[in-house]
Amino acid sequence: xNFEIDALFIEDAVRSSELAQRLVARLNSKVPVSYVxxxxxxxxxxxxxxAFVAGKRRLVVMNRRSRFxxxxxxxxxxxxxxxxxxxxxxxxxxxxxxxxxxxxxxADNPGLQIYANYAQAFEELxxxxxxNSARHFRIGTGELADSLAFDRVTGLSVDLVEFFRRHERLTxxxxxxxxxxxxxLRMDPLGRVLVSWTLSPSRVYRSSEHGTAAPQARIDAAxxxxxxxYRVGFHLDPIIAYPQAETEYxxxxxxxFDALAPGEISFLSVGGLRMTPGLRAIARRRFPNDPMLVGxxxxxxxxxxxxxxxxxxxxxxxxxxxxxxxxxxxTHYLCMETPAVVARALGTAxxxxxxxxxxxxxx
Amino acid sequence: xxxxxxxxxxxxxxxxxATFQQGxxxxxxxxxxxxxxxxxxxxxxxxxxYAVQRRLPERSVEAWLKLGAEGARMLLELSVALKLRTxxxxxxxxxxxEIALREGTTAVSVLKRxxxxxxxxxxxxxxxxxxxxxxxxxxxxxxxxNRALAKLQSAVEALRLPRSxxxxxxxxxxxGQLSIEIRAGSLAELDEAVRALREASARFSEIFDSLEGAxxx
Ligand code: SF4
Numbered sequence: 001x002n003f004e005i006d007a008l009f010i011e012d013a014v015r016s017s018e019l020a021q022r023l024v025a026r027l028n029s030k031v032p033v034s035y036v037x038x039x040x041x042x043x044x045x046x047x048x049x050x051a052f053v054a055g056k057r058r059l060v061v062m063n064r065r066s067r068f069x070x071x072x073x074x075x076x077x078x079x080x081x082x083x084x085x086x087x088x089x090x091x092x093x094x095x096x097x098x099x100x101x102x103x104x105x106x107a108d109n110p111g112l113q114i115y116a117n118y119a120q121a122f123e124e125l126x127x128x129x130x131x132n133s134a135r136h137f138r139i140g141t142g143e144l145a146d147s148l149a150f151d152r153v154t155g156l157s158v159d160l161v162e163f164f165r166r167h168e169r170l171t172x173x174x175x176x177x178x179x180x181x182x183x184x185l186r187m188d189p190l191g192r193v194l195v196s197w198t199l200s201p202s203r204v205y206r207s208s209e210h211g212t213a214a215p216q217a218r219i220d221a222a223x224x225x226x227x228x229x230y231r232v233g234f235h236l237d238p239i240i241a242y243p244q245a246e247t248e249y250x251x252x253x254x255x256x257f258d259a260l261a262p263g264e265i266s267f268l269s270v271g272g273l274r275m276t277p278g279l280r281a282i283a284r285r286r287f288p289n290d291p292m293l294v295g296x297x298x299x300x301x302x303x304x305x306x307x308x309x310x311x312x313x314x315x316x317x318x319x320x321x322x323x324x325x326x327x328x329x330x331t332h333y334l335c336m337e338t339p340a341v342v343a344r345a346l347g348t349a350x351x352x353x354x355x356x357x358x359x360x361x362x363x
Numbered sequence: 364x365x366x367x368x369x370x371x372x373x374x375x376x377x378x379x380x381a382t383f384q385q386g387x388x389x390x391x392x393x394x395x396x397x398x399x400x401x402x403x404x405x406x407x408x409x410x411x412x413y414a415v416q417r418r419l420p421e422r423s424v425e426a427w428l429k430l431g432a433e434g435a436r437m438l439l440e441l442s443v444a445l446k447l448r449t450x451x452x453x454x455x456x457x458x459x460x461e462i463a464l465r466e467g468t469t470a471v472s473v474l475k476r477x478x479x480x481x482x483x484x485x486x487x488x489x490x491x492x493x494x495x496x497x498x499x500x501x502x503x504x505x506x507x508x509n510r511a512l513a514k515l516q517s518a519v520e521a522l523r524l525p526r527s528x529x530x531x532x533x534x535x536x537x538x539g540q541l542s543i544e545i546r547a548g549s550l551a552e553l554d555e556a557v558r559a560l561r562e563a564s565a566r567f568s569e570i571f572d573s574l575e576g577a578x579x580x
Contacts, residue, residue, distance in 0.1 A: 288429075294461040296508045298535035308536040310511045314576025344539060344575060 001178050001213060003094035003149060004057060008033045009042035011062040014116035019154060020061045023114075026153040027059075039063070043091075043111030050286065052103055055110025056094050059150075062113055064088070068121035069128065072143070074335065078302070080342045080350040082269070082333060083357020084138055084173075085128075087121055089156060090114045090145035095177060095211040098287035099238055102144065104279040112145075114154060122163050129169055135354070138194070138361035139164075142175025148195075149178050157183045165190040171361045173233070177212040179221035185228050194266055195225045196233035199256065201248035204240055208292045215252065219259045226264055231363070237271035237335055240292050241307035241315055249315070250322045262327030266363040270319060271335035272312050273297065274304040302338075316345035331363050406436050413439060423453040426460055434459070434470025441474065445482075445496060446489040458500040465504070473503070508536055511573065518570050522563045527556045532574075539574050541567075 008031050010020045015035060024033060036042045039062025045051035046058075072084040091113040092106050115121075128137065141147045141160070151157045157174060161184070164172040172193045174184075184195065197218040200208070205215055213221070222232045234256060239249060256265075275283065275297070284293050297305040306312060316334065323332050333356060334342045342350040350356065407428060414424045427435055438459065442452050462473050473479070478499045482492050502509045512532070519530045531542035543560065547553035560567075 289464065291464050291467065294465050294504075296505045298505075298508065298537045300537045306537070308505075308508045308511070309533065309539050310536055310574060310576035311507050312576075313539070317576070341539070 001149070001180055001211075002152075003211070005031050005059050005094075006054075006057040007031065007059070009036050009039060009058065009060045009062075009111070010034070011039035011042075011060070011116075012037055013063055014039075014061055017061070017116035019114065019116040019118070019156075022155055023059065023061060023153055026155075036060075039111075039113065040109065043109040043113050045108065045110055052107060052110045052286070053096060055106070056092055056096065056112055058111045060111045060113045061116050063117045064115035064120070067124060068115070068118065069124040069139070072140075075353060078338060079336055080334065080339045081353040081356075082138075082335065082360055083353035084140055084360075086143040087125075087139050087141050088115075088144050089118050089121065089141050090150075092144070093146045094149050095146060095209070097177075097210065097212065098208040098283055098290045098293055099240075099273060099275065100283075101275075101279055103282045103286065104276060106144070107282070112150075114150070114156075118156070118159070125163075125167070125170060129167065136169045136171070136358050136361040138171045138173055138357060140173040140175055140196075142173070142196070146176050146178060147174035148176040148180040148184075151180045151183050155183060158187065161187045161189050161193050164192045167192065171231075175235070177209065177218065179213040179217045181221050181225050184225050184230060188228075189230050191229065191231065194231040194233055195222065196235055197222055198235045198237060199252055200236075200240075201245075201252045203242070203244065203248060204292055207290050208240075208287070216255070219256055223259055226260065231266045232260065232264070233266045233268070233360075233363075235269045235271070235335070236319070237269055238273035239270060239315060239319070240273045241295050241297075241311045242292060245315060246318050249319055253319070253322055253326065257326050262330045265327070265330060267331040267333070267360050268323060268327075269333055269335045270316065272306055272315070272337070274300075274302075274306050274336060276304055280305050313341075313345055320346055331359060333360075406432050406439075410435055410439055413442070417442075417449045417452060419449055419452060423456050427456045430456070430460060430463075430470035434463075434474060437471060437474045441479075441483055441496070444489070445493040447493050447496075451493055451497060454497060455500060458497075458504050462500065462503045476503075478503075511536055511576075515570060515573055518566070518573060522566055522570075524559050524563060525556060527552055528559060536574065539571070541570070541574070 005027060008023060008027060010033065012035055014020050039060045042058065042060045043055070046054045048054050068087050068089065070086050070088070072081065072086055075081045092102055092110055094112065125139065148157065160172055164170055165188070170192065173196055174193065175196045175198065177198050181195070199215055199218060202215060205212065226232045236249065239245070273295070277299070287293060296308050296311055298308045300306045307315070320332065323330060333350065334345060337345070339350050351359070410427055411424065414427070427438065430438060438456065442455070447455060459470050459473050463470050479496065482496045482499065485492060487495070515532055519532065522530065524530065527546045529544040531544065533540055545553065545556045547556055
């Protein structure tokens with residue numbers, strides 16, 4: 001997948017960094033390169049109609065000023081949590097999903113930032129291991145960005161795999177909607193790297209996931225990395241409760257289980273579409289013709305629009321039953337729902353974050 | 364019967380159905396249509412004039428014009444006929460657009476539905492019919508939610524609880540929690556309410572199942 005870039009900005013402080021040099025060498029030579037004092041300024045929105053999309057085409061290499069490692073936002077928000085830790089190595093993504101929360105989250109700084117001082121992230125991880133001597137952690141880089149979208153030019157996965165393969169109690173999760181796996185295929189992760197794909201039925205892919213790899217291409221890529229020694233996981237997130245959803249998500253799961261035996265899949269997460277009122281307004285303005293954005297969502301007690309409760313629960317239960325029937329034993333959990341909803345949907349209370357986190361990290 | 368506007372021959376001769384022409388406000392806006400000038404620019408001008416009279420926000424006007432010339436014209440006629448207030452008009456525009464998008468159809472085919480034309484041509488005061496229109500559009504826009512809501516409401520009624528007990532469904536069925544309110548002025552009244560609730564407990568479990576999307580009550 002080749003994502004087009006209009007301009008590359010490099011913060012003066014990281015001019016000689018390896019990452020900046022790699023990008024200059026690997027990006028198309030027609031992409032103009034500018035050196036700036038403060039990358040944050042280059043990441044600000046341009047005064048154009050769709051500043052968010054314009055930001056997706058402006059790559060900014062800079063230092064990250066805050067911590068790289070943080071708990072997943074579900075932790076502390078009263079939601080069932082899987083103990084996932086987020087490593088922010090980049091912000092924004094070249095793809096353009098209509099439901100993407102980044103539309104609101106990075107609206108004020110949509111430039112595609114990649115942090116050159118990521119060696120600090122490794123230090124934070126080592127500190128985490130030193131202060132938690134027994135636990136196993138699952139660390140993901142796909143929270144504010146797609147983990148692999150620019151891997152062809154950044155080569156970040158090479159450094160990441162190299163680091164994680166040396167740390168037995170850490171599992172790296174690279175989360176993507178691309179099939180950018182060439183770098184991964186050249187390395188042996190020693191079982192410590194998990195690559196996960198978000199999957200959606202074709203109808204959702206066509207209407208809402210612009211610029212991403214097709215669902216079948218994602219599954220094919222998963223099979224290939226699996227053969228190369230990576231663990232694989234899948235996220236059915238967001239699940240959108242459109243009229244044909246129940247059938248089409250089941251078909252999607254069947255397509256997945258045709259390609260990979262359940263025992264070859266580390267886990268499957270499921271999460272319903274949720275949008276803050278602000279995100280919903282932005283998404284509808286940017287994608288006025290996407291039927292997936294006009295579902296039967298209502299304002300939920302947590303202040304987010306979600307499919308109304310009966311529809312949501314029915315969909316969760318139907319998918320859980322399907323997974324149980326087709327892939328008994330496959331670890332499956334609900335994401336971004338309260339423990340009460342998880343218990344009602346799956347019939348058992350969610351495990352504690354530490355327990356589920358450990359299970360997912362080692363699955 | 365709705366008041367028929369038969370006092371203006373040129374309006375009667377135009378494409379706007381007579382039954383739609385009850386209102387005074389908006390007649391001026393409809394003039395180009397009534398005069399037989401049906402090109403898109405005239406429709407747009409008519410809608411814009413009407414929108415100005417109604418102080419309709421620009422965002423709603425844009426959404427209205429995106430319904431296509433025929434759909435936008437039909438909605439103008441409907442608004443004039445039902446004397447939609449500004450907020451109602453904005454809501455109707457949004458609902459019609461969203462229903463069309465959800466169903467992969469056009470605003471025209473939404474507005475030609477029997478449920479809607481019968482309101483446009485039906486009896487009752489304009490405000491009554493306006494509120495009926497909004498209800499029908501909301502049902503079309505949120506069909507599953509409304510189906511579930513109707514089922515739950517009748518299940519709650521079937522509990523036949525004393526008047527001192529009120530069972531509240533979650534707003535817009537956004538959660539799985541019922542609220543139960545008991546009004547009691549004495550211990551005896553409280554006991555009676557609690558006993559009635561206990562007796563109804565098996566049927567409550569069916570209500571919870573339904574709230575969780577089980578198909579049958
Ligand atoms: S791939 Fe993920 S991060 Fe990128 S636009 Fe889509 S939802 Fe957002």
